Amino acid sequence: MINVAIVDDCQTDIETLKEALLTLQNDFSVEFNIFQFQSGTSLLLNYESKYDLIFLDIELVNENGIQIARDLRKIDKTVIIIFVTNVAKYAAEGYEVDALDFIVKPVNKSALKLKMSRIISRLHKTKSDTIIIKSIQDEVIKLSIERIMYVEVDDHYVIFHTTDGIFKEYQSLKQIKNQLPEKTFVYCNRGTLVNLSYVKSIKKDMCLINDESIPISRPQKNNFINAYVEFLGGE
16 A cells, blocks of 8 residues: 545546556555645644555645655655646656656656656565654654664653664553564563664673673573574574
8 A cells, every 4th residue: 555645726627646556556556545625724733653655745725845844844855746736837846855756747647657667666675675654753754774773762752773863652561562573673681672783792681782791681582692693693
């Protein structure tokens, strides 16, 4: 299932794009779940982290699609944005907001199919390599799984320690573990999940990640060491 938001002030244009997308479902063996917005403001006010792809009209009535995209990037830095425009030259402005591509009205099914091939490939890779979190600042973030060094609990929050920085979300560690590769992410204690890729060494009751020593609890010690040995053997 791919969640798609279409933002356009013209209902006819929304229906044209929607129909073209639905006819491509069989070609790509996917299902599009399509949401409609007739203004960029409506999208921003009702934004949800579930959206995988956004088709955004640049020339909205009383709104600037580029500015809407800038505001969108403040809450979701990684959702795929595709600009829709009557004039191709405007699409060049999309690079500043990291738009993946653009389509020109009226939507041509053949041209859209070519672009969707690239888009869907990106989506499949993103979905398998990332997890989505909503930070305590209400920012939607897609974290690269391979960049997560470890995850720990702090009261009712989980803290992601990554190579890109530290991120905090209101969530349970158990729910996070279900989204991570089980052979790579292992409990070293009740409140900490460790990415074995970043473990430099294990000494007594501690594992070393970069310059941090993380305690290994007695109940988790045998399982953690066995998982680490198996992980090293599989590299």
